[in-house]
Amino acid sequence: MKERTKLLIIAGVFLAAYFIPWDHGLIRQSGLEAFMMLREYAREHMLTCLIPAFFIAGAIAVFVSQASVLKYFGAQANKLLSYSVASVSGTILAVCSCTVLPLFAGIYTRGAGIGPATAFLYSGPAINVLAITLTAKVLGWQLGLARAIGAILFAFVTGILMSIIFRKDDAARTAGQIYVPDSGDSQRTLLQDSLYLLTMVLILIFASFARPAPGASGFWPMIFSYKWYITAVLLVALAFMVKTWFKKDERIAWVESTWGFMKQIFPLLIGGVLVAGFLLGRPGHPALIPEQYVQSLLGGNSLRANLFASVAGALMYFATLTEIPILQGLLGSGMGKGPALALLLAGPALSLPNMLVIGSVMGVKKTAVFCGIIVVMSTIAGMVYGSFAG
Amino acid sequence: MEIKVLGPGCSRCKNVEDIVKEAVAETGVDAQIEKVTDIMKIASYGVFGTPAVVIDGEVKSVGKVPRKEEVKKWLKP
Numbered sequence: 159m160k161e162r163t164k165l166l167i168i169a170g171v172f173l174a175a176y177f178i179p180w181d182h183g184l185i186r187q188s189g190l191e192a193f194m195m196l197r198e199y200a201r202e203h204m205l206t207c208l209i210p211a212f213f214i215a216g217a218i219a220v221f222v223s224q225a226s227v228l229k230y231f232g233a234q235a236n237k238l239l240s241y242s243v244a245s246v247s248g249t250i251l252a253v254c255s256c257t258v259l260p261l262f263a264g265i266y267t268r269g270a271g272i273g274p275a276t277a278f279l280y281s282g283p284a285i286n287v288l289a290i291t292l293t294a295k296v297l298g299w300q301l302g303l304a305r306a307i308g309a310i311l312f313a314f315v316t317g318i319l320m321s322i323i324f325r326k327d328d329a330a331r332t333a334g335q336i337y338v339p340d341s342g343d344s345q346r347t348l349l350q351d352s353l354y355l356l357t358m359v360l361i362l363i364f365a366s367f368a369r370p371a372p373g374a375s376g377f378w379p380m381i382f383s384y385k386w387y388i389t390a391v392l393l394v395a396l397a398f399m400v401k402t403w404f405k406k407d408e409r410i411a412w413v414e415s416t417w418g419f420m421k422q423i424f425p426l427l428i429g430g431v432l433v434a435g436f437l438l439g440r441p442g443h444p445a446l447i448p449e450q451y452v453q454s455l456l457g458g459n460s461l462r463a464n465l466f467a468s469v470a471g472a473l474m475y476f477a478t479l480t481e482i483p484i485l486q487g488l489l490g491s492g493m494g495k496g497p498a499l500a501l502l503l504a505g506p507a508l509s510l511p512n513m514l515v516i517g518s519v520m521g522v523k524k525t526a527v528f529c530g531i532i533v534v535m536s537t538i539a540g541m542v543y544g545s546f547a548g
Numbered sequence: 549m550e551i552k553v554l555g556p557g558c559s560r561c562k563n564v565e566d567i568v569k570e571a572v573a574e575t576g577v578d579a580q581i582e583k584v585t586d587i588m589k590i591a592s593y594g595v596f597g598t599p600a601v602v603i604d605g606e607v608k609s610v611g612k613v614p615r616k617e618e619v620k621k622w623l624k625p
Contacts, residue, residue, distance in 0.1 A: 228596050259556060260598045263591035336594040337607045422559065519587055 188436045188445040195435030195483065196428065203366075207295045210362040211288050212423075216416030217358065218249075218287065220408070221351060228261075228338040231269040231278070240270045244277035245313035248285040258282040263519045268336050272324055272520065276528055277317030279516070283478075283506045284309035288423070292482050293502065295366055297489065300547065305502050308539050312503060316531050324524060350403050357396045364389045423478050430480025438487025445487075453492035459544030461537070467497035468536035471505035472529060475512070481505050496544020504536035549579040549623070554590045555599040563613050564599040571619035579623070 179185060229235065230243040244265075258279065266275035283289070285306055294302025346354075367385045370378040381388075400409060438452070439445030456463050476484070481502065489498055508529055517525040553568055555561025565583055572579050584590055593602055597611030601619070608614075608622050 231596065259587055260554075260590050261596055263587045264594065264596045267588070267591045268594050269596070336596055337600070337610045338596045418559070515587060519591070 273321030441490025500540025
């Protein structure tokens with residue numbers, strides 16, 4: 159950071175502290191909302207949902223062989239396979255942008271070409287485990303599922319469209335030696351690895367099992383009443399697997415990578431929750447931005463609301479996971495379900511800073527087409543989803 | 549000896565740079581360490597993942613933080 163930027167930041171903080179009318183009722187209300195929303199995350203989502211999800215992300219990063227996936231991105235790879243793998247591989251390859259962009263540049267210049275590269279570029283940040291889990295937990299499973307399906311479908315279609323539009327350029331690329339991360343030899347079978355991941359996913363599901371509607375009877379309330387016993391049994395099973403199947407340095411690597419994700423994502427998420435709470439408040443509680451603004455711009459399911467949501471999402475930068483508290487605030491202030499999905503689909507994959515980097519890799523024209531395709535498809539998906547979900 | 553650390557500036561990439569610097573200092577080899585952050589330059593090495601370490605044009609590790617002992621082994625002639 160330059161000295162001048164530091165000075166500007168300090169001056170900005172000083173001016174804000176000096177001039178903002180902190181004792182005004184609206185500011186007090188907004189400040190209170192910021193911390194009430196933070197408490198909601200700490201009480202409802204942190205222990206049962208986020209912590210298990212971090213351990214799953216850590217395990218995926220360390221134990222799932224990246225090499226086995228990356229071979230489908232080589233220049234000689236089967237095209238259909240290449241697209242399919244690119245559309246879903248975000249779940250295991252990408253949790254931070256430091257993997258997404260270099261891998262995108264690699265696939266584009268040396269590997270399977272522009273189609274799979276853009277498919278991966280889109281799917282990477284949109285469908286990682288943490289994002290989908292927290293969306294489903296905070297915003298409801300319908301939106302979580304719509305986000306996952308939409309992201310995979312979009313990735314596939316975007317990739318195909320890009321490769322059709324720019325098929326001539328693709329022939330000019332140079333194929334060369336590529337290097338993928340080495341897989342590391344493990345003594346476990348695929349079955350053991352799958353059981354281990356499955357156990358963690360089940361822990362996540364049962365620990366964060368939602369209280370069924372009052373008066374409901376039958377299967378779901380029964381599961382709910384036993385959820386802590388089931389979770390405890392699963393935890394014992396997990397401890398047994400970790401103890402017997404993994405070597406000491408593997409266990410250390412797992413904890414280290416989980417801790418790495420936590421360090422990276424928690425501060426950003428806390429900041430995002432505070433900002434969302436301050437500006438928008440929890441559902442049913444007004445804060446700084448009046449609800450009628452949100453309703454008039456993003457309410458209902460009109461073409462204008464959906465288009466506005468996807469363009470705003472495409473331009474705005476959301477740090478990992480912060481799109482969720484912001485969207486929660488917007489939904490609570492009267493945003494429609496359709497525009498919410500449009501923003502979720504266009505948001506995390508695109509941002510202004512991101513576009514600049516993509517532009518430096520594949521040029522302005524292709525970047526513009528890529529962004530255009532995503533904005534148009536997000537708008538359409540928002541309208542379709544909105545007409546179902548209301 | 550010419551060592552390049554490829555990575556766009558995430559925390560893991562800085563980690564690798566530190567480890568390489570320490571390894572060079574401890575073994576006392578004569579080496580220049582360069583950090584490559586430009587995405588296109590990184591792609592031109594054909595690496596499908598960062599952080600990566602390239603020594604004298606040869607790709608040594610991709611997509612992981614190598615241990616210091618490993619790096620020291622690569623530095624031996």
